[in-house]
Structure formats: structure tokens, C-alpha cells
Amino acid sequence: MNLSHLVSLADLSAGQITELLDCAEALRPQALSGSSQRAALQGKSVCTLFFEPSTRTRSSFQLAAMRLGADVLGFDASHSSGSKGETAVDTMRNLEAMGVDAFVVRTSVDGQLGDLIGAAQTSTRFINAGDGRSNHPTQGLLDMLTIRQHKGHDFSRLKIAMVGDIRHSRVARSDLHALKALGCGEIRVCGPKALMPEDATLDGCRSVDDFDAAIEGVDVVMMLRLQRERMQEGLVTSLEHYHCQYGLDTRRLALAKPDAMVMHPGPMNRGVEITDAVADGPQSVIMAQVSNGVAVRMAVLKTIFGA
Amino acid sequence: MNLSHLVSLADLSAGQITELLDCAEALRPQALSGSSQRAALQGKSVCTLFFEPSTRTRSSFQLAAMRLGADVLGFDASHSSGSKGETAVDTMRNLEAMGVDAFVVRTSVDGQLGDLIGAAQTSTRFINAGDGRSNHPTQGLLDMLTIRQHKGHDFSRLKIAMVGDIRHSRVARSDLHALKALGCGEIRVCGPKALMPEDATLDGCRSVDDFDAAIEGVDVVMMLRLQRERMQEGLVTSLEHYHCQYGLDTRRLALAKPDAMVMHPGPMNRGVEITDAVADGPQSVIMAQVSNGVAVRMAVLKTIFGA
Amino acid sequence: MNLSHLVSLADLSAGQITELLDCAEALRPQALSGSSQRAALQGKSVCTLFFEPSTRTRSSFQLAAMRLGADVLGFDASHSSGSKGETAVDTMRNLEAMGVDAFVVRTSVDGQLGDLIGAAQTSTRFINAGDGRSNHPTQGLLDMLTIRQHKGHDFSRLKIAMVGDIRHSRVARSDLHALKALGCGEIRVCGPKALMPEDATLDGCRSVDDFDAAIEGVDVVMMLRLQRERMQEGLVTSLEHYHCQYGLDTRRLALAKPDAMVMHPGPMNRGVEITDAVADGPQSVIMAQVSNGVAVRMAVLKTIFGA
Numbered sequence: 001m002n003l004s005h006l007v008s009l010a011d012l013s014a015g016q017i018t019e020l021l022d023c024a025e026a027l028r029p030q031a032l033s034g035s036s037q038r039a040a041l042q043g044k045s046v047c048t049l050f051f052e053p054s055t056r057t058r059s060s061f062q063l064a065a066m067r068l069g070a071d072v073l074g075f076d077a078s079h080s081s082g083s084k085g086e087t088a089v090d091t092m093r094n095l096e097a098m099g100v101d102a103f104v105v106r107t108s109v110d111g112q113l114g115d116l117i118g119a120a121q122t123s124t125r126f127i128n129a130g131d132g133r134s135n136h137p138t139q140g141l142l143d144m145l146t147i148r149q150h151k152g153h154d155f156s157r158l159k160i161a162m163v164g165d166i167r168h169s170r171v172a173r174s175d176l177h178a179l180k181a182l183g184c185g186e187i188r189v190c191g192p193k194a195l196m197p198e199d200a201t202l203d204g205c206r207s208v209d210d211f212d213a214a215i216e217g218v219d220v221v222m223m224l225r226l227q228r229e230r231m232q233e234g235l236v237t238s239l240e241h242y243h244c245q246y247g248l249d250t251r252r253l254a255l256a257k258p259d260a261m262v263m264h265p266g267p268m269n270r271g272v273e274i275t276d277a278v279a280d281g282p283q284s285v286i287m288a289q290v291s292n293g294v295a296v297r298m299a300v301l302k303t304i305f306g307a
Numbered sequence: 308m309n310l311s312h313l314v315s316l317a318d319l320s321a322g323q324i325t326e327l328l329d330c331a332e333a334l335r336p337q338a339l340s341g342s343s344q345r346a347a348l349q350g351k352s353v354c355t356l357f358f359e360p361s362t363r364t365r366s367s368f369q370l371a372a373m374r375l376g377a378d379v380l381g382f383d384a385s386h387s388s389g390s391k392g393e394t395a396v397d398t399m400r401n402l403e404a405m406g407v408d409a410f411v412v413r414t415s416v417d418g419q420l421g422d423l424i425g426a427a428q429t430s431t432r433f434i435n436a437g438d439g440r441s442n443h444p445t446q447g448l449l450d451m452l453t454i455r456q457h458k459g460h461d462f463s464r465l466k467i468a469m470v471g472d473i474r475h476s477r478v479a480r481s482d483l484h485a486l487k488a489l490g491c492g493e494i495r496v497c498g499p500k501a502l503m504p505e506d507a508t509l510d511g512c513r514s515v516d517d518f519d520a521a522i523e524g525v526d527v528v529m530m531l532r533l534q535r536e537r538m539q540e541g542l543v544t545s546l547e548h549y550h551c552q553y554g555l556d557t558r559r560l561a562l563a564k565p566d567a568m569v570m571h572p573g574p575m576n577r578g579v580e581i582t583d584a585v586a587d588g589p590q591s592v593i594m595a596q597v598s599n600g601v602a603v604r605m606a607v608l609k610t611i612f613g614a
Numbered sequence: 615m616n617l618s619h620l621v622s623l624a625d626l627s628a629g630q631i632t633e634l635l636d637c638a639e640a641l642r643p644q645a646l647s648g649s650s651q652r653a654a655l656q657g658k659s660v661c662t663l664f665f666e667p668s669t670r671t672r673s674s675f676q677l678a679a680m681r682l683g684a685d686v687l688g689f690d691a692s693h694s695s696g697s698k699g700e701t702a703v704d705t706m707r708n709l710e711a712m713g714v715d716a717f718v719v720r721t722s723v724d725g726q727l728g729d730l731i732g733a734a735q736t737s738t739r740f741i742n743a744g745d746g747r748s749n750h751p752t753q754g755l756l757d758m759l760t761i762r763q764h765k766g767h768d769f770s771r772l773k774i775a776m777v778g779d780i781r782h783s784r785v786a787r788s789d790l791h792a793l794k795a796l797g798c799g800e801i802r803v804c805g806p807k808a809l810m811p812e813d814a815t816l817d818g819c820r821s822v823d824d825f826d827a828a829i830e831g832v833d834v835v836m837m838l839r840l841q842r843e844r845m846q847e848g849l850v851t852s853l854e855h856y857h858c859q860y861g862l863d864t865r866r867l868a869l870a871k872p873d874a875m876v877m878h879p880g881p882m883n884r885g886v887e888i889t890d891a892v893a894d895g896p897q898s899v900i901m902a903q904v905s906n907g908v909a910v911r912m913a914v915l916k917t918i919f920g921a
Binding site for chain 3: 045073075077086087093095097098099
């Protein structure tokens with residue numbers, strides 16, 4: 001596959017998504033032990049350029065790059081030259097001039113990644129590690145890989161419920177891109193009105209106000225993280241109330257198919273959007289998601305370098 | 308030796324402690340140049356998971372792991388997901404799911420390490436890099452190694468004085484575990500009443516109120532760091548007063564044996580618990596302690612991996 | 615060349631500077647891909663010991679050391695043991711005792727580097743990565759390398775204008791050391807009176823108050839960063855006024871030679887000391903400076919280790 005950057009899953013065809021998932025699947029045995037792929041990116045320099053902090057995602061990319069033999073440079077731009085008045089583009093171009101071959105970028109600004117790519121040399125590679133509310137493509141891919149491992153490759157037979165703060169979630173948007181591309185049978189979305197997007201994000205989805213109705217008979221429940229700032233913004237009145245209406249507990253989970261799988265992108269607010277019994281229960285695949293994240297990131301790195 | 312985790316020296320027999328010290332002694336030539344052991348942990352991922360900051364201890368573990376060829380992931384949990392409401396167990400389990408094989412954990416919470424071990428897979432290894440006031444086992448081991456190098460293997464012939472804030476010191480507790488296990492001849496403890504522990508920590512030790520009396524004729528003087536927060540807590544009235552009563556200077560050191568060795572776990576408060584002349588003098592082994600720390604940490608890493 | 619430390623370019627002869635530049639020039643192809651020099655510093659431990667933050671300079675040194683195969687330990691002393699009351703010398707000596715072979719030191723305190731070197735073992739190497747207002751020798755070297763690449767090796771034929779806050783700039787001082795050593799034909803300095811040094815820094819330079827006059831007919835324009843704290847200190851009245859008098863725009867650049875090159879050590883304050891059109895224009899070599907920085911730092915590392 002010819003792929004220079006990974007910005008949004010909306011840019012990829014179903015075939016390209018599947019090819020990346022197949023590559024990740026093949027890398028899984030190496031992903032967590034990491035010994036036999038050390039030559040793949042030897043001599044390449046990969047920089048995690050994070051304009052907002054995220055130690056988990058950064059660690060996953062860092063391990064993926066190390067296990068492919070790359071040199072990894074961590075550049076925490078949230079505490080850095082920004083404060084010296086340097087632009088994000090200048091920071092990137094400086095690191096590029098030092099011989100960084102690929103950037104893994106996390107930013108809170110929608111569109112900033114496009115600015116960086118536009119200002120870079122054509123040989124420099126970019127991977128989106130989360131931008132604004134728009135995209136988190138490696139999360140979308142790892143979610144699809146996890147679903148495929150448990151439910152098989154035919155997404156048309158699946159009913160999926162996505163629950164929570166879809167409006168502010170880049171994870172939700174990337175999952176929706178991928179689910180639609182892969183032809184998911186039915187996508188139900190559920191959450192407080194104030195946390196539902198007003199744009200075309202939900203095209204092709206079925207909005208279901210009541211969580212009990214939304215979850216009924218689904219194969220997959222995708223829970224989203226409730227950012228605590230939604231409280232300060234007045235979009236959610238109380239955590240208790242939110243939990244009552246949109247929290248996943250064992251009673252609700254029993255309404256889904258008996259073998260329904262429970263997903264969450266982490267970090268979890270236990271007792272808010274999900275209870276301990278569900279998060280740690282037999283239907284949870286949350287840790288499998290995390291493990292698949294390393295394999296997916298290795299697959300993306302290999303692909304963008306053509307390695 | 309079969310050792311999955313290193314939590315407390317109280318869990319180890321004298322034979323096991325000696326075996327770890329012998330291993331560290333054998334590794335010393337490689338510990339500081341680090342070229343011939345690169346294959347030992349190749350492909351293993353070691354994560355320094357620090358819930359409270361400590362750049363020195365983390366650097367020592369990082370160098371030890373690098374010199375054994377491991378991939379090292381630094382995870383500063385004091386500035387991280389904790390602020391996003393994630394539990395310590397969830398942070399650890401996420402990193403474990405990314406393929407981290409061993410955690411080096413520093414925490415201010417007594418017992419937190421046990422919670423992490425209980426929640427982890429059985430194949431995941433843990434090394435305590437300091438927990439609460441309870442244990443700092445690699446510090447205890449490096450102190451024993453340093454004593455052995457200078458005074459020989461027969462601890463029963465040694466008189467040791469430990470001076471300062473024993474109550475709040477995990478270093479003191481680990482040293483006491485090891486000294487008792489190795490059959491130290493006499494352990495004298497000395498410090499302000501408010502900084503003495505009230506539990507069984509001092510069983511088998513001799514409390515001596517006056518520093519001049521405590522140091523008389525000893526082979527080893529182990530000075531402890533005075534945390535400045537003890538002032539705010541009202542446990543110490545002034546640094547000057549503390550220095551007069553419990554500071555080690557050349558006059559007091561002359562009361563010990565002529566070849567007595569002076570130890571300090573660092574970082575030192577020069578002019579408070581120890582004077583420059585003593586810290587940098589011919590009887591000080593403080594830098595040897597630091598060097599031995601790398602060898603001890605390499606030995607522990609090799610042992611828990613059976614490498 | 616026999617060089618144990620790199621503290622100041624004032625310590626080097628013209629021949630030594632040229633030898634370092636020749637070494638860097640030869641390393642340029644490897645500097646940015648970094649695959650063929652991995653054996654050079656294998657088994658060596660290089661610590662970036664930064665008492666003030668600078669992610670750019672640290673990243674450049676880190677990549678240089680990694681591409682030579684060294685183990686790199688980042689020690690951010692601005693957030694570290696300093697707060698625990700430990701002296702800089704003790705921090706360094708601890709890391710040295712852990713087997714660090716070379717320190718790359720950044721400090722805001724003039725003379726602190728000398729204290730560290732004086733307290734270290736004679737085999738330990740030191741590279742100045744910027745100290746106080748005095749020296750930033752690798753920046754000086756990379757600037758000379760960049761000039762040489764564009765204007766040839768005969769500095770006596772060159773007219774250079776250095777513009778801005780020379781008083782507080784370690785970059786300016788290191789550039790002046792090197793330009794004088796290499797026999798630069800004419801050095802013009804220009805900037806607000808309050809930002810001009812009163813010591814011997816400008817010996818042998820020509821002070822020109824008016825920027826238009828200073829830039830006329832020069833081969834090289836070296837712009838300096840205006841630290842925003844100069845405003846708070848009252849040394850500069852407004853950024854607009856500064857830009858009018860000392861900002862480099864296309865009109866002013868047209869007064870220099872047609873092939874004059876524009877340099878800036880970064881990070882840039884766009885719109886203050888330099889306009890976008892100039893910074894990103896065809897005469898700018900600012901990104902070449904950054905790339906040369908990696909080659910120069912590799913050359914210095916190889917030289918101090920005799921590798």
C-alpha cells in the first residue's frame with residue numbers, strides 16, 4: 001500500500017483499512033515481545049511531537065517504534081518552545097532539519113496537522129495521534145482489529161452501540177469512519193443531547209435516546225470517556241445522574257447479546273461511564289484494545305515507511 | 308535463584324540476599340561501562356513507573372536496564388493519567404497490555420505495590436524502587452554491597468550506627484532488614500525522639516540518644532537524609548539545632564573506629580546532617596554507594612528475568 | 615585533536631576550530647540518517663544535564679549521540695534534585711558515579727560548568743550546551759560550518775553584520791570568538807544601546823547604530839533572538855518599535871549583497887527580529903544551521919572521546 005501519512009480514516013478505502021488491519025494482525029506476535037522486527041526501521045528517527053499531553057498514547061507509539069528498531073525522540077511541545085513564541089510549524093521544521101523522518105503528532109487544534117504536513121518536505125511522514133475533536137485514526141484501527149478478532153471479518157452482520165460524549169470525541173469520529181467504511185450492519189448512538197454532534201458525523205447512524213433501548217441485542221458496546229470538563233461547561237449536571245442514564249453496568253449489559261463485547265478507549269472513569277464489574281468482567285475487551293494498539297501502530301509505521 | 312518480584316528485603320533469606328550481592332559484585336565491571344551484557348534482556352521492555360518523582364533512582368534503574376539491552380520506557384505517573392482520574396492499577400494494566408515485561412515502581416503509598424502485583428499477570432515482574440516509608444530494597448542491597456566491599460563478608464564483627472530520621476525512612480527500614488538478616492554484630496540507632504519509629508522496626512537495635520555515644524567505636528556510620536518537610540511538621544525545631552545534635556562532622560567521626568566508613572543514601576543536605584569535610588573526606592563511601600546501585604539493579608533485573 | 619571538553623570557542627585555536635568543522639563536514643551524510651556510525655560510541659553513556667530547559671538543543675545533542683550509538687540519559691535538572699536541596703556538583707557526581715562518561719550541560723549560571731569540571735574525575739567529558747551569557751560553542755561551530763558551506767573557507771573576504779541583543783547572547787559571544795579566530799574580514803554589530811555589551815566582547819568589531827548602514831554590502835546577516843523578558847526589564851520599549859529599527863525585512867535585506875545569507879539561531883520571534891518573507895525566503899539558511907547542528911555535535915562527541 002502506498003501511504004505517506006495517516007491523518008484520517010476518512011481518507012482510506014475499505015481495502016486500505018483492511019490491509020492495515022491484516023498487517024497489524026500479522027505483527028501481533030512481535031508487537032508485545034518485539035524482538036524479530038528490529039531491522040525494519042533501523043536508522044529511522046521517529047519523533048512523538050505532542051502539543052497536548054497523553055502519556056498513554058505516546059507510550060504505545062514509543063514502544064511500537066522501538067520494537068521496529070527506530071530511534072525515538074520524545075518532544076513534549078506542551079511545555080516547550082511554544083512558550084518561547086515559536087510556532088508549531090517552526091518547531092516541526094527544526095526537528096525535521098535535525099533528521100526526524102516521521103512525526104507522531106497529538107494536538108488539540110483541528111487542522112494543525114494539515115498545516116504541519118503542508119510545511120514539511122514531501123519525504124517526511126506524519127501520523128495523527130489525535131487532533132482536536134476530529135480524528136484519532138490509530139484508535140479507530142485498533143478498535144476495528146479488536147472487533148474483527150472477536151466477531152469475524154464480516155461487519156455487515158454486526159450491531160454496535162456507541163454511548164456517551166460523541167460530540168467532543170475524536171475516538172468516536174474515527175470509529176465511525178471505519179465502521180461505515182467496513183459496512184457495519186447497524187450503528188446506534190446514544191448520549192445526552194448536549195453531547196451529540198450537530199454536523200454530519202452521525203449520518204447513517206441511528207440515534208436512540210434511551211440507553212436500555214440502544215443496547216438491546218447489540219454485538220458490541222463502545223463506551224466513551226466522559227471528560228470532567230463537561231461538568232464545568234454545564235453540559236452534564238452531575239456524575240451520578242450521568243451514570244444513571246448512560247453508565248454501563250451489568251444489568252444493562254444483560255440487554256445486549258449474551259456474547260456482546262464491551263470496549264472503552266481509556267482512560268476510564270470507573271463508576272461514571274462504566275462500572276468495575278463490567279470493565280473487569282468477562283465481556284470486556286478493553287485490555288485487548290490496548291495490546292492491539294501497539295500492533296496497529298507498528299503496522300502504520302511500517303506502512304508509511306514502505307518497510 | 309527463583310525471584311519473581313523484589314518488594315521487600317524482609318521477604319528474602321540471608322542466602323538470597325548474599326546471592327544477589329554476589330551477582331552484583333560479578334557485574335560491577337560491566338555495570339559502569341555496560342558493553343558486554345547487552346544481550347541479557349534484549350527484547351524485554353522495562354517501565355519505570357514513578358508515582359512520585361525521583362530522577363536519581365530512576366536514572367540508576369534506566370542505566371542498569373539499558374546496559375542489559377532492555378527497552379526502557381519512562382512513565383512519569385506523577386504528572387500523568389492520574390490527573391485524568393485513572394487508577395494506578397489501570398495505568399499499570401494498560402502498560403502491561405502494551406507489552407511491558409517489568410515495572411520499576413516508586414510510590415508514596417504504602418501497600419500500593421502489592422495492589423499492582425495482585426492486579427497484574429503472573430508473568431509480569433515488579434521491582435520496588437521505594438514505597439511510602441516501608442521499603443527501598445535496592446538501596447538496602449547496594450548499602451550491603453558497599454559495606455561488604457570495605458569490611459568483608461562477616462557482618463557479625465561489625466558495629467553500625469544509623470543516625471537521623473529513621474521513622475520516615477524507607478532506606479532505614481530496608482537497611483535494617485538486610486543488616487539483621489546478615490547477622491550484623493551491633494546496630495545502634497540515634498536521632499530525635501520525634502523521628503524514631505514506634506513499631507517493631509527497631510527490634511534488635513540499641514537506641515542511643517547521644518550521637519557521640521552512638522558513634523563511639525563503630526565500623527560504619529549510616530547517615531539519613533533530613534527531609535525539609537519535617538520542619539514544617541514541627542518535628543524538628545531548626546536545621547542548626549539538628550546539625551548540632553545529629554550532624555556528622557570530623558570531630559564526631561573521630562570517635563568512630565579510625566577506618567570507619569561513612570554512608571549516606573543521598574541526596575545530601577550538606578551542612579545539616581553531614582558536613583562537606585566528612586561527605587567529601589577519605590572515609591566517605593557515598594559515591595561508591597551510587598556506583599554499586601547500578602550493579603545491584605542490574606543484578607536484580609537479571610535475577611527476576613532469570614537471565 | 616586532543617580535546618577533553620568543549621567549554622568555550624575562546625579556548626580553541628583557528629586550527630582546532632577548522633579541524634572540528636572538517637570532521638562535521640565529513641559526518642554530514644551520516645548526521646541525518648545516522649546508520650553507519652553506530653559503533654563509534656557504543657557502550658558510552660552520554661547525559662544531557664540541563665539546569666535550564668531547552669528542548670531544541672537537547673534534542674539535537676540527543677539525536678547526535680544516538681546516531682553515534684551512545685546510550686543517552688536525559689536529566690532535567692530544572693525540575694529535579696535541585697528542589698531537594700542538592701547542589702549541581704552533587705547531582706553531576708552522582709550521575710558520574712553511575713557511569714556517565716560525558717555530560718552535555720546547559721546552565722544559566724556563568725562559570726557553573728567550570729565548577730562541574732573541577733569536581734569531576736579527569737576521564738569524564740563535558741560539552742557546553744549554553745552557559746549564562748558566555749558561551750554556546752556548538753552553536754558557534756554550526757554557524758561557521760554553515761557560512762563555510764555557502765561562502766567558502768576564506769573568512770577574510772567576508773563582511774558580516776550581527777544584529778540584535780548581543781549583550782545577553784551566548785550565541786553572539788561564541789560566534790564572535792569563532793569569527794575572530796577564523797579571521798573574518800569585517801564584523802559589524804548593530805542593536806539598541808541597552809542591548810550592547812560594555813565589556814571586551816566587541817573588540818575588533820565595528821559598531822554601526824543604523825541597521826540600514828550596518829547591513830549595506832554584507833555577505834552574511836546574523837540575526838539574534840529578542841528575549842521577551844527584555845521588555846519587562848525595560849530595555850526595549852515595544853516590539854513594534856524594535857521591529858522598525860532592528861527587524862530584518864526584504865527591503866533591508868536588499869541592501870546587503872545580492873547573495874547575502876540570512877542566519878538566526880532560533881527559536882525565531884517572527885514579526886519581531888525577522889519577517890516571514892525573510893525567514894522563509896531564498897536567502898535564509900536557518901534550516902541548514904539546524905541540520906549542521908547535528909553534524910557538529912556528532913563531531914564534538916567523537917572528538918572528545920577520541921573515537
